[in-house]
Every structure is written in C-alpha cells, then in structure tokens.
Amino acid sequence: MNINLDFNYKSIKPFIFICFHFGILALVFSLIVHRLSQTRKDALIGSLSLITIRLTVDARPTATLIEFSNMEEVKLIGMWLSPYSYRVIWALKLKGIAYEYIEEDLSNKSPLLLHSNPVQKKIPVLIHGGKPICESSVILEYIEEIWPQNSLLPSDPYERAIARFWIKFADDKSPSISNIYRTSGEEQEKAVKDSLEMLKTIEEHGLVGEKKFFGGDKISMVDMAFGAVAHWLGVIEDVAGLKIFEQHKFPRLNSWIQNFKEVPIIKENLPDRDKMLALLKRRREMLLASE
Amino acid sequence: MGEENKVILHGMWASPFSKRVELALRLKGVPFEYKEEDLRNKSSQLLHYNPVYKKVTVLVHNGRPIAESSLIILEYIDETWKNSLQLLPEDPYKRAKVRFWTSFIEQQLFQTMITVIKTDGEAQEKAIKEVLEKLEMLEEGMKEFFPDRNPSIDSENLGLLDLVFFSSFGLHKVREEVLGIQIIDPEKTPLLFSWVKAINQLPLVKELTPPHDKLVAFLKFIRECSQVFFNLV
Numbered sequence: 001m002n003i004n005l006d007f008n009y010k011s012i013k014p015f016i017f018i019c020f021h022f023g024i025l026a027l028v029f030s031l032i033v034h035r036l037s038q039t040r041k042d043a044l045i046g047s048l049s050l051i052t053i054r055l056t057v058d059a060r061p062t063a064t065l066i067e068f069s070n071m072e073e074v075k076l077i078g079m080w081l082s083p084y085s086y087r088v089i090w091a092l093k094l095k096g097i098a099y100e101y102i103e104e105d106l107s108n109k110s111p112l113l114l115h116s117n118p119v120q121k122k123i124p125v126l127i128h129g130g131k132p133i134c135e136s137s138v139i140l141e142y143i144e145e146i147w148p149q150n151s152l153l154p155s156d157p158y159e160r161a162i163a164r165f166w167i168k169f170a171d172d173k174s175p176s177i178s179n180i181y182r183t184s185g186e187e188q189e190k191a192v193k194d195s196l197e198m199l200k201t202i203e204e205h206g207l208v209g210e211k212k213f214f215g216g217d218k219i220s221m222v223d224m225a226f227g228a229v230a231h232w233l234g235v236i237e238d239v240a241g242l243k244i245f246e247q248h249k250f251p252r253l254n255s256w257i258q259n260f261k262e263v264p265i266i267k268e269n270l271p272d273r274d275k276m277l278a279l280l281k282r283r284r285e286m287l288l289a290s291e
Numbered sequence: 292m293g294e295e296n297k298v299i300l301h302g303m304w305a306s307p308f309s310k311r312v313e314l315a316l317r318l319k320g321v322p323f324e325y326k327e328e329d330l331r332n333k334s335s336q337l338l339h340y341n342p343v344y345k346k347v348t349v350l351v352h353n354g355r356p357i358a359e360s361s362l363i364i365l366e367y368i369d370e371t372w373k374n375s376l377q378l379l380p381e382d383p384y385k386r387a388k389v390r391f392w393t394s395f396i397e398q399q400l401f402q403t404m405i406t407v408i409k410t411d412g413e414a415q416e417k418a419i420k421e422v423l424e425k426l427e428m429l430e431e432g433m434k435e436f437f438p439d440r441n442p443s444i445d446s447e448n449l450g451l452l453d454l455v456f457f458s459s460f461g462l463h464k465v466r467e468e469v470l471g472i473q474i475i476d477p478e479k480t481p482l483l484f485s486w487v488k489a490i491n492q493l494p495l496v497k498e499l500t501p502p503h504d505k506l507v508a509f510l511k512f513i514r515e516c517s518q519v520f521f522n523l524v
Contacts, residue, residue, distance in 0.1 A: 119395065141390060161366070164363045164366065165363055
C-alpha cells in the first residue's frame, strides 16, 4: 500500500487566502466597533448574543427576522415627573439600549401620543421600529424579551411569578402615594393609611431575608416598580407637610432605598428634587383651590 | 412523577379568577387537585399561601404557592408546561399587545363591571355608561386580533386573551338577567358578542360552567348580602 504523505502546497493555497482575508475583515470590524459609542457597542453585543442564543438555544421559528429587530430605532414618549416613565428609562439604560427621548406635555397631548396610545392616551409609550407598546409593566416585559442582556427578571418560572406579583402590587398600590398630595381631609387620610399599609407589606413580606434588592444581589424590574417609594414619596411628604416613612419603623425598606439609589443608572436618572417640590406644591395649591 | 409534580388549585366555584385557571390547566392537560374554598371560613392553609391579598385563587405547585391576579398564575402555567397549546404568542410584539389588552380588560373593564354589580341608582348608571364605552374600545382593539370579524375558536387555539375576556364577560347573560341591562350588545359590539358566544360553545367550557340558575341566584345573593365578594376571590 502506497500512502501518499506529500504535503500538497497548492491545495492549501485557497485556504490561506480565505484566512488572510478573514483576518483583514476581523481587523476592520474591530476598528469600527472600537469607534462606536458605549451604548451602540452594548446594543451590538446585545444583538450578537441574541443571535447566538436564538441560533443555538432557542429553536423558535419566528427567530429569523427578529434577530435584527433589536437594532431598530427606539423612541420613548415620557414625562419628567412620572415614576412610570423612569421605570422604562432605567430598563433601557441598564441594558445599554440607545433611544430617543420625547418629553410629553400632558396638558396638551401630542398627535404622536394620541396616535400611539389611543386607548389610554397615557405615557410612557415605547415605539420600537415604529410599533407602539403601552403600559410600563408591559413595556418592561417587552424590553426584557427583545434585549435579554443584563436580565431584569429571574429565569425560573416560579421566581418570575413572585417578581410579577410584586410588580402588580406596586402598580396597584403606588397611586395612593400620589393621592397624598392630590387630596385633603378624609381622602388624604385614606391615602396616607393605604400608603402605610403598602410600606408595611413590603417590609414584612417583600424584603425578607436581608436581600440587597427584591430579587437578591442584582437590581431587577421589581425594584424599578417601587421607584416611587424610593424617590417620589420623600418629595410628596414635603409637599403635603406629613411624615409617613419613618426609617426606624421600616429598616429593611430603608436599606433597600439606599441600595437602590446607589446604583449608578438610578442615581444619574432621577428627577430633580427641588424642581419636583416646586411643581407639586403648585399643583396641590391649584387642586385645593378648585375644590 | 407522583408527589413531585403535585398541582393544587384553591378556588371557588363562582369565581371568574379561579375558573380561568381551571380552564387553563385543563387545556394544557395538567393533572391537578381542586380544593373548593369556603369564603366565610378560609382554610388556614390559604391564608398562609396568600398573606398579602388574602384572596382565594391560589395555585400550589410542588408545595410552592403562586397567588394573585390569576394572570400571573396563567403566565406561570404557560412557562412551566410548555406544550402545543401556548397561552401567549411567540412574537414579543404580539405578546405585548395581548398583555396590554388583558390588563385593560382586567383593570379597567372588569373593575368597572364590579361597580355595576355592587351598586344601584345613579352610581350604577354612571358605571354602566363607562363599561359600555370601554367595551366599544375593546371592540375596536379586537379587530386587529380577529381581522375577518369572525372568531373561530376551538380548544386548540384558546389563548390568554380569550381566557381573560371569557372570565370577565362570559357570563354576561346571567348579569343581564339579574341587572336588567344589556351589556354585550350584538349590534353595538358584534365582534365581542360572537367571540363570547364561540367560547361559550366549547365542550370544555360548557363542562366547567355552573348551571345558569345557580349563577343567577348567586349573583342576586352577592348584590344583596355580599358586597365584598370580589375582594375575596
């Protein structure tokens, strides 16, 4: 048997050719990426990971066109005073998603808002590739699905159900907090009572186990849902001239607030306290005068 | 499998919330044990499982409770038992639309419907007007989901939106009888009318729906004696 072990140089020539050009392409690509802004880099990493996940792990048939949907234009219609608006801002920034922010004047609603959210006519509204998504909790779930990097929900179905429970609780009970400055007399007393009950429930059931955040060591959608408690409540207390949150009565909640506000994305994205105080005071005066 | 995958549903026969969880489990073919809860005398087990809201509808899977807003329970069921019948669509944008409308039906429509049930006179008239207005909004919104205006429903394609709409308005005839008003008008909201009719005709739904007379009697009872019913289920 005659085994030919001669090294055939000619047969590997195309191979070297391909490798060489691939190398050049890789170099050019990394130079381009290097020049991108941080947010665009994160978006690119996000979409590449999404593609990898979709191709390797996820066999969903709709994957092919969605792969690039996370690079379509993102717009957020929001309002600088609204905690619901901030929930979306925090989620987008934590995931490194580039977006255009549009401030809405709620006393003079724009055609864009009315067209994007004809049912509720409310903010926040996320517009992704021209398609509107409304309701902050719905928007957060959408963001989590399209851009899975820096996950904001646990992966275990049971843990997710618990997270969603607390998000719903926050949605149900947070309006009591704004009612504190919007009302007076008996109505205000009820708002205060409801708010206190909410704080008590969080203290006794939501933050058990000396956790840094609601979901453990990492910030999640649940923490964002309680943003109103962390920042807005303090201002509203000043507007109404009432003391509701006493640190010694809510030690766990107090630690949580400190932890939450220390997260850089949160710290850098909160409405100005003095500006809020001035506006809410004016609003309260107008509301009480009209009664 | 035995004890490992034990599923228990704590429910109440007249509760729309526990009914839709029951439906979902049956549709998905998940074996479960049903425990009827007495609202006047809730089991200590129940209060242990749902200390925050103290409501009846609780799903217990492998000893772990999931409570509140059977919407959360339904999503959990969808994520845990992944088989041919998926309650939520695959596409994230379509999922967002389903979540938006289920939230609308639950928070806005159904809450106002509860006010209609609980009140009389002027307060009720105001609430009725609001319900009818919102039903028309829902009619408009559902045109996107049923482009041929003819909902063809079968057990194979029931989804979260169908379950939520059904549990909120499936028994509209019972309410119409007791309250003496028209809620789902075949002329004003033809799509909703044919949608609810199609769901009501499914064999599984017929099987799980209590008899009409029993429901009428129960609704009359809630209106007269038990104003807090909807806070408990």
